[in-house]
Amino acid sequence: MTQYAVPLEDYRFVFDALGLGELTEFDGWDMAQQDVVQQIVQEAGRYGADILFPLNRQADEIGAKFENGVVTVPPGFQEAYAQFREGGWPALTGPVEYGGQGLPFYLQYILTEIMAATCMSFAQYTGLTHGAAMAIEAHASEELKALYLPKLISGEWSGTMCLTESHSGTDLGLIKTRAVPAKDGSYAITGGKIFISAGEHEMVDNIVHLVLAKLPDAPPGVRGISLFLVPKYLPDENGAPGARNGVSAGSIEHKMGMKGAVACVMNFEDATGWLVGEPHRGLHAMFTMMNVERLLLSAQGQGAAELAYQSSLAYARDRVQGRALSGAKYPTLAADPIIVHPDVRRMLLTMKAHAEGGRALALWVMKHVDIAERHPDPAEREKASDLVALMTPVVKVWLSDNGSEAANLGVQTFGGHGYIREWGMEQIVRDIRILQLYEGANGIQALDLVARKLPMKGGSLLLRLTDPIDAHIETYASSADHAEFIQPLVAIRAKLEQATALLRAKAESDPEELGAGSMDYLKIVGYAAQTFIWSKLAIEASERRGENAAFYSSKLATARFYIGKLLPFADAHLVGLEAGAEPLMALDAEYF
Amino acid sequence: MTQYAVPLEDYRFVFDALGLGELTEFDGWDMAQQDVVQQIVQEAGRYGADILFPLNRQADEIGAKFENGVVTVPPGFQEAYAQFREGGWPALTGPVEYGGQGLPFYLQYILTEIMAATCMSFAQYTGLTHGAAMAIEAHASEELKALYLPKLISGEWSGTMCLTESHSGTDLGLIKTRAVPAKDGSYAITGGKIFISAGEHEMVDNIVHLVLAKLPDAPPGVRGISLFLVPKYLPDENGAPGARNGVSAGSIEHKMGMKGAVACVMNFEDATGWLVGEPHRGLHAMFTMMNVERLLLSAQGQGAAELAYQSSLAYARDRVQGRALSGAKYPTLAADPIIVHPDVRRMLLTMKAHAEGGRALALWVMKHVDIAERHPDPAEREKASDLVALMTPVVKVWLSDNGSEAANLGVQTFGGHGYIREWGMEQIVRDIRILQLYEGANGIQALDLVARKLPMKGGSLLLRLTDPIDAHIETYASSADHAEFIQPLVAIRAKLEQATALLRAKAESDPEELGAGSMDYLKIVGYAAQTFIWSKLAIEASERRGENAAFYSSKLATARFYIGKLLPFADAHLVGLEAGAEPLMALDAEYF
Known part of the structure; x- marks a missing residue:
């Protein structure tokens, strides 16, 4: 069976080894000391291990259901979401002026790792909200920010990222969704999107879609794409969810894994939306969100490696089979635990290297996200920002590929039992396989590195x-x-x-x-x-x-x-x- | 969607390049000329593409069911099995004296490749029978051979290989199943086995289990294991299935893939069995079958690579997305087909190399199985047999690892669609994942190579x-x-x-x-x-x-x-x- 305990000691070590304490010198982060961070990690670990982890197998077996436009999440998700909000987790790193706790971004990485390790399909419902909020904060009008950010940061509402259409994935220049200006300054959005994570569910009062569409006067290709904010329910004069907007889920996909999560077909029919950022500069605005998601996605791969490692280690200590080549190591047992065998150790150490090495590498990059935001010296901010730009595609590929390898080695360590659903190891392989595909398939990341970032x-x-x-x-x-x-x-x-x-x-x-x-x-x-x-x-x-x-x-x-x-x-x-x-x-x- | 056509031209080429025609000089194989082989491949290809391939998705979606000890196979399997028998496929390489067509073993590889590519979970029901027959032919008494071989070779009955117990997989010395001699020369077998492929189903009139068990006077460890033949129904005086024997399926596993196939828990309760080979030398006898299965398993990995390649190639030619870095190659289309992109070609060529290179490598080894059987010079036979012994673990690992890599690259080529069940690509990944685990996990193969074969x-x-x-x-x-x-x-x-x-x-x-x-x-x-x-x-x-x-x-x-x-x-x-x-x-x- 799978096993998980939060790797508290490793987080403590990495905090010191990477000098994460240096961030406490920046404006507003004096509280982000080792002991405070340890407390947060411990709490997040408790939430993950006690609340999410017990839901993980059932989420896979039962999955999310779709009927008449309504998504029913797997058992326990609703309650787990309530606890997620009550624990203040959606607000962890959100801006203080909109109700957030304002902690450094790297804590978002840690929270994501823990949630992905314990129930990756649940984490999908909460995972995009932070990035949506960041895109709104960076590009939307003050009015939109005031209306939407507090709700997203409190977790009352959740966010999505609507880019892909059936004929247009990597090549967003091909999208057909249209936006027609209305007299009141809003836009009427019409079109169909696919693969929309958390596109529909009822754990929140409202869902805020960030949608790529083309204005009537759009130049062709990617220079003609604009970004719109389209809520599921139109806020009334008090900002509360009012009339249903012209957006609905048409179906959900049947997927290899992540069965507790939903990838929705979303239909926009004259849905009311508001422009975010400048006309035709939507891809630029959306990339604020996309880059955050790519960074956090690496935490999912690395969390899966951690889960595969912990589970395999427990199994390798427990399962007795064969004797060490150099003679019995546990002569009183019927056979030696398989951890004595060098090739089993090769698998365990590969998983361990991916989990621990990946964590430290990613947190080093995340530290630079924080430096880029708050370092007092603009030159240092720019340098840090450049490092993040360079390394975003690298950690996305590195940790998702290594996560998949670790998950497969986990299955391999369990032998035939690895292939059986009830043991939980094959689920990790299926869940994590999406990481190499979404938010830009790994081949696209490599192209981003050599063709955009390098020059x-x-x-x-x-x-x-x-x-x-x-x-x-x-x-x-x-x-x-x-x-x-x-x-x-x-x-x-x-x-x-x-x-x-x-x-x-x-x-x-x-x-x-x-x-x-x-x-x-x-x-x-x-x-x-x-x-x-x-x-x-x-x-x-x-x-x-x-x-x-x-x-x-x-x-x-x-x-x-x-x-x-x-x-x-x-x-x-x-x-x-x-x-x-x-x-x-x-x-x-x-x-x- | 997945695509498959039998790679007839490649088989023709490999036949020449590897000199498979040389086998026609051996006793009884003069018919195995290029044109006859092409005809057989074409027919097998037709059976695979027309009969099996249309069943493959449904086999995954519906799966095999188990209720009250009875297995219900997926829709169409029963009819496909009837056509398998009518086509004479079970007899393809079986010995002529028991009703087989006596063709070279390498044709068994080709048949397995085609069946695995078109419906791997169906192939599981037919796949073990050939190996069981080979073990019986090599080690059983004339009486058992006369009774069982014609039925196995005609496909009226099917075979299984019962080794694993819940606490004993790799380390067979730990098995607990017991065999107590009866007065009539038979044995009463009692114990529980797990992961028994095709352990129970009703597509055949009888199932012949080859079971490892320990005699009362067995020395401890692997030198105390004997092999028994245990039929589901005891043959009556005419050799027809008679009384039900004390063997039954207790449950089937819920697996990552291969959902149309069954991995059964088999319970033996005073089941009547007959010794195959010498007492305490059962592992040796079983390995006649195990080695055949390991060789044929490589065909499954390679067939999956072929399916992944053909499907991905069709998709890469059809899907338009982005433009070639050196300028549009298909300027009249909205975008270039993704086959123009170097990294997509890297994936396609890796799959192609695994499919074609793996096929030729494996067939070169299979040719030596045939040389080892029929070369007139005993020295040549021994040499060929030694090559097969050396290369069996190598091709098992090489083609199963490469098959998994190819299947994953197939998913990757399809992008997000690769993760969606209806497209069929993720099924290949799930089905094929078992290959690295069964018939000796890949780590065990590596140990077999260095610790047994090399010295x-x-x-x-x-x-x-x-x-x-x-x-x-x-x-x-x-x-x-x-x-x-x-x-x-x-x-x-x-x-x-x-x-x-x-x-x-x-x-x-x-x-x-x-x-x-x-x-x-x-x-x-x-x-x-x-x-x-x-x-x-x-x-x-x-x-x-x-x-x-x-x-x-x-x-x-x-x-x-x-x-x-x-x-x-x-x-x-x-x-x-x-x-x-x-x-x-x-x-x-x-x-x-």
Whole structure:
């Protein structure tokens, strides 16, 4: 069976190792000290483990139902949502002026990780609201903000992101949904959207859809898309939900997993909406939300890795089968627990490396979201913002791919039982598989990295990653004690340099080279960043080993495993990058 | 939606490239010429595409049901089974003296590939019968053979393999099922088995269970296991199904996929059985069947890769989204078909390489099953048998891992639609996931390779793989034309040598090194064998290019893609092997 307890100690360690305490020096965040954060994590862990986790299997077995336009959520979700609101979780990092607690963004990551690990399909109903609020805060009029933000931040209302149409997913320039201006300054929205997460449900009093549509005078393509706020119920003069708006769910999809969540077909028929941001600049405004979702999505992949690891570890200690190759380790038992077998340990350590390494890497990026918001020095804010822009596609792919790998290794650790639904391990694989697809499929992320982020600002974004790596290398260059964690970083740092030069040179002669190398290049950036983070964690752990031998020797062993057994795969991506576009593009499309 | 047409042309090509025609020189196989084989493949393809494929989605949605000990198979299975029998498919490769058609074993592989690609859960009901018959033929008394083989070979009855118990999967020494001798030479079998594929259903008149159990005087562990034949209905004096035996299904599992198939809990209560082979040598006898199943399982992984590829290719040609980076390729369409995008091609070519490369590699191994059976020279038979022993765990892992990767890339190619059940792509992922788990989880296969196969006969089994590789290299060493397909083979051949020496040296000082390096080593063997096969295919294709430009340039492009983009991963496994057991074994079990 699956097992989960909040990894409190790891959060404490990462807080120190990444210097999250530095954020307390910024305006309004003096309360975000280690002990306060620990308390929040503990509470979130209690909510996840005690309230959400018991709902997870049933959410999969029963699923969400749809009848006559109404969604019925799985048993317990309604009550869990009430507790979510009562606990103040929707407000955790929302702006204080609209009722939020105003805590740093990285806490949103932690909350998302815990909720995804304990019931990913429940988390889908709450997950988009924060991003919708951020987009409204950044781009909407004061009037819309005053009306909608307090409700979203209190969790009374929830949010959605309506982009995809059946013929238009990655290529949003193809959308057909129209917006016609009305005399009162509102717009009449008509069109059909698909795959709308939490598009319809009755756990909240109102649902706020952020919808991409085209104005009558829209130029063709992505430069003709505008963003609209379309509520399920039109607020009355007191701001309370009034008349039903012309938006409704037509059906829900039958999915591989995430069965407790809904992906809705949403029909807009002359629905009343309000423009958010400038006309034809809707994609820009929507990307405020999209980027938040991509960042938080990485928490879902990493949370699943944590769940797979904890569950597999418990099973590997309990299940006895076979004897260690070097002789029985538990001679009084009928057989040794399978944790004695090296190949089982390979699987466990891979999951552990993905869960813990992924957490620290992502939190390092999230810290920069916070620096970008509040650092007093505008130059530092800009640098941090550039790092986040560079790393958003990387952590989205890195943690969703690694999460899927971890979930599959979890199934594998359970052997045949992994394939049986009641054990819960195969559900993790099914639930998490969506992460590589939504909010921009992983191939699109790779293209975003090489074709948008890499050339931006004269190619300087990459320095935001390599500068801290170089500084870290310099700090420990002369320390023989830490050489085992610095040398591999020096090596992968050089390969990143080489890969970047190679990709840039190739792309000059043929733009297809960018696409051909995109995924290999993204993985090399991922390995470089992950090695940097493991190096930081390992050095911190080795300096603290006296405090808690079990925890720190475990951390060091995981770092060594990562370097010895996972990092070598980076080289294959460099060789693949060198091979270039030719092996992909030589074949005529009709000869496939 | 999923798409399938039998890859007739590829079978024709592989027949020539691998010299399958050589088998016609052996006793009784003169009919197995290219044109006859093509006819059989075409017929099997028609059966798969027309009869099985339309059942596949419904089999998943409705699934097999269980009530009061009775299994109801999904709609259409009963009729499809009747057509399976009428078509003579159960008899395809069965021995002529018991009513079989006596064709070479490799045709069983092809039939399995086609059936797995078109309806994997149906194939589960027919798939074990052939292996059960082979075990009975090899080990049972003449009386049992005469009674059971004709019924199994005609498909009137089906077979099962009853090994696993809830506490005993990999470690069969722990089984508790007992066999008590009766006065008439039979045995009373009592115990509980789990995960029994096709353990109960009513598409056949009788089910023949091959059951592992312990005799009263059994020594402990795996040397105390015997094999028994236990029919569902005891044959009467005419050999027809008579009284119900003391064996019944207690329940069926709820699984991740393969929902049309059943994995039964089987209860044996004083069931009458007959010993197959010698007392306490049951594992040896069962392994005749197990090895056949492991070989045929590779066809399931490879068939799934074929289905994922064909379906994804059709989608990638049809779905328009975005423009090529080098400018619009189909300017009259709203957008370019996604097959123009390099990263989509990376996914397509990976699936194609797994489907076609896997097919040829597996058929090369299957050819040696046939050589081992019928070559007139006993030395050649032994050599071929040794190659099969060496490669059985390799193809089991290689094709099941690659099949899962291909299925996941299929989902990825479909984007969000890949996650939706009605499109059929996610079903492939769920169905195929069992392959890495059953008939010995993949980690166990790796251990079988390094701990059993590699040291066997003074370590000479590996020569059965490397000798043909070396001969191939020598043949083409001086051909500049083929250098691109010989040089990478020379390189991976050297790495295999290095890996073997390394593993042997390490294992001398610490037996845990064997387990620690097992999966990395297996993958290196897989890459070496696969590169050898691609080299053969590519050279054959380049020499025939004039005949059919589309087919052969596609084959060459796939070979180049494999060498440029997939083969580089072999190096990471070599580096992982060098890192040894330390990164896996250093951490105390309680510190995880």
